[in-house]
Amino acid sequence: MTQATRVHVAVPNAPYDVHVGEGVLQGIAAATAGADRVAVVSDREVCALHGDLRRHGVDAPMLEFDGGESIKTLGVLEEVLDFCAASSLSRSSILVAYGGGTVGDLTGMAASLFKRGLRVIQVPTTLLAQVDASVGGKTAINLAAGKNLAGTFHQPHAVFCDTGLLGTLSEAEYQSGLGEVIKTALIEGEPALAQLESISRDLGARAVTALSDTVARCVTTKARVVVSDPEERGARRSLNLGHTFAHAIEHAAGYGRVPHGIAVAVGLQLAASASERVYASSTDLGERIGRLLSAFGLPADLEELRSRYSLGAALTANALIEGLGHDKKGRVGAPEFVLMRGPGDIELGVMIAEEELRDLLA
Amino acid sequence: MTQATRVHVAVPNAPYDVHVGEGVLQGIAAATAGADRVAVVSDREVCALHGDLRRHGVDAPMLEFDGGESIKTLGVLEEVLDFCAASSLSRSSILVAYGGGTVGDLTGMAASLFKRGLRVIQVPTTLLAQVDASVGGKTAINLAAGKNLAGTFHQPHAVFCDTGLLGTLSEAEYQSGLGEVIKTALIEGEPALAQLESISRDLGARAVTALSDTVARCVTTKARVVVSDPEERGARRSLNLGHTFAHAIEHAAGYGRVPHGIAVAVGLQLAASASERVYASSTDLGERIGRLLSAFGLPADLEELRSRYSLGAALTANALIEGLGHDKKGRVGAPEFVLMRGPGDIELGVMIAEEELRDLLA
CATH class of the missing domain: 1.20.1090.10 (Dehydroquinate synthase-like - alpha domain)
Structure with a gap:
């Protein structure tokens, strides 16, 4: 790891840390250790380029999508919610979003809704998501009438901004x-x-x-x-x-x-x-x-x-x-x-x- | 009006009143007066039996459903969200749920999600919804894996439990x-x-x-x-x-x-x-x-x-x-x-x- 910075986000009730730097993703296994179960929603291309989160010690059911705005629909949200149910997640479980902003928005929304809310860890893999989307708890999907028209505020449990993932971005x-x-x-x-x-x-x-x-x-x-x-x-x-x-x-x-x-x-x-x-x-x-x-x-x-x-x-x-x-x-x-x-x-x-x-x- | 009781629900940030009694629905026009726009989601049968909310001075776009568990799906939720968009609702608008528990759950969830949350007024028309579902802010839809598996906590802006509506229940x-x-x-x-x-x-x-x-x-x-x-x-x-x-x-x-x-x-x-x-x-x-x-x-x-x-x-x-x-x-x-x-x-x-x-x- 070259440099690692921890930024504390002191929101009321559920403060959390954002870990920034090359290689910080190695800390994710420890961050999920307190959950009764874990499930991961990933970007397919990120997994192909960087390996999935098993590589970092997260042994959990995984659901993969091609990233992009086209996944931010209620139909795909239902797939994620069904995946949460199939993974037998409880309110004490953790859902992990491993991908760009669209994967994070979709997965964060599913986490806020499944059983009326469980914890989500964001692992943003694009610069856009690392500097903006993954921090702050906004989740969303699009409606026919406009972008991000439905969503929630649901602060993450932790965020890992591993800058080592950014070298492969187009x-x-x-x-x-x-x-x-x-x-x-x-x-x-x-x-x-x-x-x-x-x-x-x-x-x-x-x-x-x-x-x-x-x-x-x-x-x-x-x-x-x-x-x-x-x-x-x-x-x-x-x-x-x-x-x-x-x-x-x-x-x-x-x-x-x-x-x-x-x-x-x-x-x-x-x-x-x-x-x-x-x-x-x-x-x-x-x-x-x-x-x-x-x-x-x-x-x-x-x-x-x-x-x-x-x-x-x-x-x-x-x-x-x-x-x-x-x-x-x-x-x-x-x-x-x-x-x-x-x-x-x-x-x-x-x-x-x-x-x-x-x-x-x- | 025979007897009217007002129960105050002192939840943090957004306390609200529940109005109980025969005829309390006449107060709804005043309760919606502060909103820039209003839209109503209704149970079709309730409207046929008791008239829609225009009768009570609410002049707003209306969307009607047959009540029942079958409307508590993400597909129908999307219809309600699209209706919110078509009604040009903003975060300063009010959505009204006029029906039984399923209409209330669905509409409450849509209100919590549209633009990440606008106010909802619950007008429960069944005894079940009046005594339980309409107060407390739980919203939900069902997933294939189980009932109420996805939802939010979104306290209503006001609740009108008009017992005059209960005479027509089966x-x-x-x-x-x-x-x-x-x-x-x-x-x-x-x-x-x-x-x-x-x-x-x-x-x-x-x-x-x-x-x-x-x-x-x-x-x-x-x-x-x-x-x-x-x-x-x-x-x-x-x-x-x-x-x-x-x-x-x-x-x-x-x-x-x-x-x-x-x-x-x-x-x-x-x-x-x-x-x-x-x-x-x-x-x-x-x-x-x-x-x-x-x-x-x-x-x-x-x-x-x-x-x-x-x-x-x-x-x-x-x-x-x-x-x-x-x-x-x-x-x-x-x-x-x-x-x-x-x-x-x-x-x-x-x-x-x-x-x-x-x-x-x-």
């Missing part, structure tokens, strides 16, 4: 995680943003130290925000920076066409532009975000996203505005945005006039 | 509720049991005062127990008196063959017999329960249940013991029972040797 998967990394630095504040800028080259190259350090920093920010507001009644909404736009992009493109973190990356750029308009101020934030996006090989704006994914016909301003109406954060008929006056200076619940939106999304 | 539906009424008196203690015995004739005849009084008493007991342990980590398990046996009966018979409360009624008698064996004591509890069951026209024991529902071949001791293994309360492989040394003197987590169970269930 470039697109890795870039997708970098979108959330930029978001997290913007929420944390100027020092975090400057630090990210300073290591952007190493991070783009997946250098071991830069990677472990970045995941630990992101998890620390996420933990701080989640602890302040576990069920997203207020402050936690800051984590949705860029996400209202991102969800509209994903909705208009069709789920799964644009990786979530890449939609978020472009959403951050849109949030920066929207912030300049709303606050009638000129900052260098858009430019700095653009430089980071380019350094990471991410599309730098909406136009570049359209051309890279051949989505010019789908991602029209009209379609995006229609998609904004499906965002679940706001009250009926009025999408709300998370904007920023500067790094770490986040404002929630901002409304934007439709004509402004049309300009932004043109 | 005799079997009404009797089903009386099973839970007996259970609640046994949990509450000797005065409650004696009081129930004293009004058993009026209650069997659905006399207005006896009915309102009984529902209010049951809700008060339930509220007290739920407040002491909202997520069923300990004391709340006392409410499962008779239920481990009842679930085994329902499992062995096939869901929906024996109404839940009637299975509970026989389960109470089995719990009394089991208690006598385990505590090697002789009490008159079994006899008193038997007299109440007979007074209410309920099957007085397992034998009578088998013959009344022609389930002699299904409800064998073997099948019932197999069904006990599916109970979700205990740890893996060891069903736990709620027994009683006397009225109000309840013991949780009791294990019973298999040979004793075979004798009991013969």
Whole structure:
């Protein structure tokens, strides 16, 4: 193990630790030792590349899926729940999610529902899931009407972010995680943003130290925000920076066409532009975000996203505005945005006039 | 309105009131007034008999189902969630459940999941749901492996137990509720049991005062127990008196063959017999329960249940013991029972040797 960091998430009733670093997965057998039974839901490709969790001492029934948004349905959720029943899990058992964000969302939701709740351990295997999705207890599946429209808050029992698993990610998967990394630095504040800028080259190259350090920093920010507001009644909404736009992009493109973190990356750029308009101020934030996006090989704006994914016909301003109406954060008929006056200076619940939106999304 | 009682359920974070009495439903329009939108899930037969909630001033989209266990599936849950999306509900909206326990369980679960949770108002229309299911926040659907195996804890925003709705219940539906009424008196203690015995004739005849009084008493007991342990980590398990046996009966018979409360009624008698064996004591509890069951026209024991529902071949001791293994309360492989040394003197987590169970269930 090179460096291991433990981040404590002090949510009420059920605090837990996030273990970050190369090789931390070797601790999972000990973490499951207190359960009467264990069962594992895995990503098939991750198991093929890295071995399943038996390799790490977890001897348990296993269910494998191909990851991706297509598994986040009530039908697949039922398969997982039936697997829990077939594995004779009780309320004293532990379910383990071993895969990317979609496996984690699905498995976390099953764990929150089976017998009205048992413990789940998250083993995120993508950068996106390590820096964002696996910490904080949000679970979800998609409905026909929109992404993540049904879910629960169910904090994990423990999280293992083994950065040794990230070397096999495709470039697109890795870039997708970098979108959330930029978001997290913007929420944390100027020092975090400057630090990210300073290591952007190493991070783009997946250098071991830069990677472990970045995941630990992101998890620390996420933990701080989640602890302040576990069920997203207020402050936690800051984590949705860029996400209202991102969800509209994903909705208009069709789920799964644009990786979530890449939609978020472009959403951050849109949030920066929207912030300049709303606050009638000129900052260098858009430019700095653009430089980071380019350094990471991410599309730098909406136009570049359209051309890279051949989505010019789908991602029209009209379609995006229609998609904004499906965002679940706001009250009926009025999408709300998370904007920023500067790094770490986040404002929630901002409304934007439709004509402004049309300009932004043109 | 004849008599109206308000029972306050002081659970942490989200306390609420249960309104009990004939005509209390007229208060529902005011209770929904704070929501940005409202949608209603109803039992079709209840609407045909009593009118839908528009009659009571709730002008909202409505979705109707035939009640019964067959709606407690993930497939129907998805219909309700899609209905929430089609009704453009936000986290500030209210979903109303207008029907028996199955409509309440399903709708409550949808409310807990849609956008990770919005408010639900329960309007229970059966005696079973009024005295038990609608208060306390348990929601559930069934899996192939067993009843109520997936669900959430999601306390309602308000509950309206309008006893004026109970006059149209079939005799079997009404009797089903009386099973839970007996259970609640046994949990509450000797005065409650004696009081129930004293009004058993009026209650069997659905006399207005006896009915309102009984529902209010049951809700008060339930509220007290739920407040002491909202997520069923300990004391709340006392409410499962008779239920481990009842679930085994329902499992062995096939869901929906024996109404839940009637299975509970026989389960109470089995719990009394089991208690006598385990505590090697002789009490008159079994006899008193038997007299109440007979007074209410309920099957007085397992034998009578088998013959009344022609389930002699299904409800064998073997099948019932197999069904006990599916109970979700205990740890893996060891069903736990709620027994009683006397009225109000309840013991949780009791294990019973298999040979004793075979004798009991013969």
